[in-house]
Amino acid sequence: MSLINRIELSNFLLGASRTAHYRHAIFDFEGKSTAVVMGNGGGKTTINNALVGMMSRNNALIGKTRALMAIPGTGSVYSHIRIEFIVPDEESSRQNSLPGLSSVITGEKWVFGICGYSGDNGMLYYYYYPGVLEDSAVVQKNGDASEQRTRSEKGNDSDRANSEEKKDNPGSDDGRYSSDNSLTLISNSRFREKIKSIPRARIGRPIPRDEWLQAIHEHISPQQVEQHRHFQTAGGGDKSADLYKTSRVPHEAFHQTFFYEHIAPQLTMGSALDLRESAHIGGEDAVHGEYFLDEKILDISLSIINTQIQAQNKKAELHKQEKAIDLLNILAGVVDDISNAGTSREELRSAVEETAAFMKYLVHDHPLPGIPVVVETGVEIIDALVREMVIVPNMKPVFMIRDKGIETLTGQAVKRVNELAQRCGINGAQPSQVLEITGGMESVKNLVRGKNKKYPGRLYSLDHCLAMLERASMKFLCGSDNESEEIRDSMKKAVERAFDHFESKVDTSFFRKSLKQIQRRIAEIAVSAEHLAEQIRRDEARKMDIESNLATFRSDQRCFLDLEQSGLFSSLELEHPGSCKTNLKVEQESLQTELSDSVSREALHRAVFAKWQGFRESSPHESPVDALARIEKEEDALKARRNRLKEQALSVKSRIADTVKTIHELNDEIEIERNSLARLEPMHQIQLKFMEKWPEEAPEKNP
Structure with a gap:
């Protein structure tokens, strides 16, 4: 069922002076059980009568309520009594069901109300709509440009009556009213127009009783409505009603x-x-x-x-x-007093012991995930830097160091460190909330004594620190311009090592560590992919070389066959082309020598040469069979080599396909890890909210 979120009264509870006791008031219950405390005559019973009468449509209670509403007349505005319900959503119901926890209730809201004048000249308006009270406001703040009205002169409170209002009620107006120092009442016509513009809104004069009760029962059960009606009609909490129920007796005063x-x-x-x-x-x-x-x-x-x-x-x-x-x-x-003093001392001692045990449990025995803990490196300067580092959950990068840490490193004051950052174009971060290192009994003692506050300062990332150290002069870093650049490099390495130690050892957040592992794995996969792509490129180049060598081999094969068929070489020469080439070079040189000698004898031997050539053609001395067998054997070897090259090419293609498949599988794993991270993100947000609300408490463990 719904809960009461707010109750609003406007221009209500007019007494004999006809001045509204509640010109405008809102009671904010926040959807929770609330006690309203007022003095005698404050209107508790009257307000209850109005609310219960509105919900139950009881004529007796409505009659009492109408008697205290505004009087019709020029410049008059309706009296309003209305209630805002809230239907808690699942999240609000779950949170408020946990013991010891309370939060703002969220959910769909509905407004039910009545408005009108006193007397019997007209009936009351009943209305309801989904939304909040401000969706159909009955007052406006003075000075609001969207609601201001032009006044003819200061102090003039009478207005021209709207024709439609006059037709329905003699107390209608055109929306201009006198007001107090902060609020002005909304005119009747504008209020009704606003109601009618709201989707699913219902307004009637009146709304049929059955329809109205059906809408009310969606938020409050009929039994509860009837119980409240019976209680109020019986006098409610004020039993004076029974006292004045006197039966009249005839002929008796x-x-x-x-x-x-x-x-x-x-x-x-x-x-x-x-x-x-x-x-x-x-x-x-x-x-x-x-x-x-x-x-x-x-x-x-x-x-x-x-x-x-x-x-x-x-x-x-x-x-x-x-x-x-x-x-x-x-x-x-x-x-x-003596006993209380002893008890107080024991309570304080117990509180200190419990706080110390609790802090030891949180920090040392069972540290909360995400809270950085002390893990020393043994190097004094690095441990000093790590102690000044924090985690900023809502910023990137999340790991940052205070300006006091840079002060510890360089020996320069915080003010000079921040001035150096500004000269480098770096604005240190100043977040509202950070996660600091906790741990050690000294931290517990400081917490008990209230000495755990640190200078907030400005925060700088690793890149900021490296840039500042790079731009800083040697005099800034070590007090002298004559020092070696090795000091600057050692400071950079110390900062990098401190950030690396904080991220890997000090930070305890499962989510950040998981994200870092995923990012590292993605980087490794990217490197592997680059290596595989490079291997593919090398294999492609090798394939092209093999294909080029194969084409050259085929060309050489054709030349060899032409030489074999020419009959110019013996089988021995064809079997040993290297030695044949050497012999040919020697013979070429010899022939060049003989050529000079033969030129002179050419004329004499021409006839003899012609006869030798004819004999060579008719009776060759060398059989080509042996040479052919050798050439076929070499051709088979070349074919086998070509087949091996083809198999190697197929193996390379298969490796390429396996590599692509591996890349796809790795991409699928990356997507699975990202989805897991997305599912863990709401838990991370709940953890941040819990830590933000109770930074020094541990969540209760469910059995």
């Missing part, structure tokens, strides 16, 4: 009837009817033997006097006892 029905029964402990008969008001109506009222009053008076005398005696005895009790109280007070 009201004060006489009131006396016999309410006062006399308390005096005589009898019924009003017996008293009326025995008081002898009618003279002869009295019955013989009955007590008259004056006799009864006399007996009661004597009894009261005796009681007063006894009370005075008891009072004297009580006074003596009170003096003795006062002395005992003084002694008891001293004893209580």
Whole structure:
């Protein structure tokens, strides 16, 4: 069911002066159980009557409410009584069901209300809509440009009546009103127009009772509505209603009837009817033997006097006892002070022990995930830098160091460090919340003593620190311009090592470590992919070389076959082309020598050469069979080599396909890791909210 979020009253509870007791008021319950405390006459019962009457449509309660509404007239505005319900969503219901926790309730909101004038000239408007009170505001703040109205002159509170308002009610207006120093009431016509513009809104004069109750019962059960109606109509918390329910008796004055029905029964402990008969008001109506009222009053008076005398005696005895009790109280007070002092000391000691044990549990035994812990490196300067580092959850990068850490490194004051950063164009971060290192009993003692506050300062990332160290002069870093650049390099290495140690050892966040592992794995996969791509490029180049060599081999094969078919070389020469080439070079040189000699003899030997050539063609001396067998053998070897090259090419293609498949599988793993990280992100946000609200407490463990 729904909860009551807010109640709003406007221009309501007009008394004899016809001045609104509640010109405008909003009671914000925040959807929780709330007690409203007011003085006598503040309007508690009246407000309850109005709300219960509106929800139950009870005519008696509505009649009482209308009597206290605004009077129709020129410049008058409706009286409004309305309530804002909230339907808690699943998240709000779950959070508020946890013991010891409370949060803002969220969910869908609905507004139910009535408005109108007192008297019998017209009926009240009933309305409801989904939304909040401000969706159809009944007041506006003075000075709001969207709602201002032009006033004809200062202090003039009367306005021209709107024609439509006059038709419905004599108290209509055009939206201009006098106001107090902060609020102005909204005109009736504008209010109704605003209601009608809201989707799913319903307004009627009135809305049929069955329809109205059906809408109300969606938020409050019929049994609860009826229970509240019965309670209010019976007088509610104010029982004065029963006192004034006096039955009129014919021929009897009201004060006489009131006396016999309410006062006399308390005096005589009898019924009003017996008293009326025995008081002898009618003279002869009295019955013989009955007590008259004056006799009864006399007996009661004597009894009261005796009681007063006894009370005075008891009072004297009580006074003596009170003096003795006062002395005992003084002694008891001293004893209580001594006991309370001892108890307070024990409580403080227990609180300190519990706090220390709790901090040891959180920091040392079972540290909260995400809270950095102390892990020393053994190097003094690096440990000093790490102690000044923090985690900024909502910034990138998340790991940063305070300017006091750079002060520790360089020996320069914080002010000069920040001035150096500004000269480098770096603005140090100043977040509202950071996660600091906790750990060690010294941290526990400081927390108990309230000495755990650190200078907030400015925060710088690793890149900022390296840039500042690079730009800083040697005099800034070590006080002298004559020092070696090795000091600058050692400072950079110290900063880099401190950040690396903080990220790998000090930070305990499972989410950040998982993200870092995923990023590192992605980088490794990217490097592997580059290596595989380079291998593919080398294999492609090798393939092209093999194909080029194969083409050259085929060309050489064709030349060899041409040489073999020419018959110019013997089988031995064809089997040993290297030695044949050498011999040919030698023969070429010899022939060149002989050529010069042969030129002179050419004429003489021409006829003989012609005869030798004819003989060579007709009777060759060398058989080509052996040479052919050798060439076929070499061709088979070349074919086998070509097949091996093809197999190598296929192997290279298969490796390329396997590499691509591996890359796809790695990409799928990356996507799975990213999805896992996305599913863990809401838990991370809940953890951040918990740490933000209770930074020094541990969440309760569910069994």
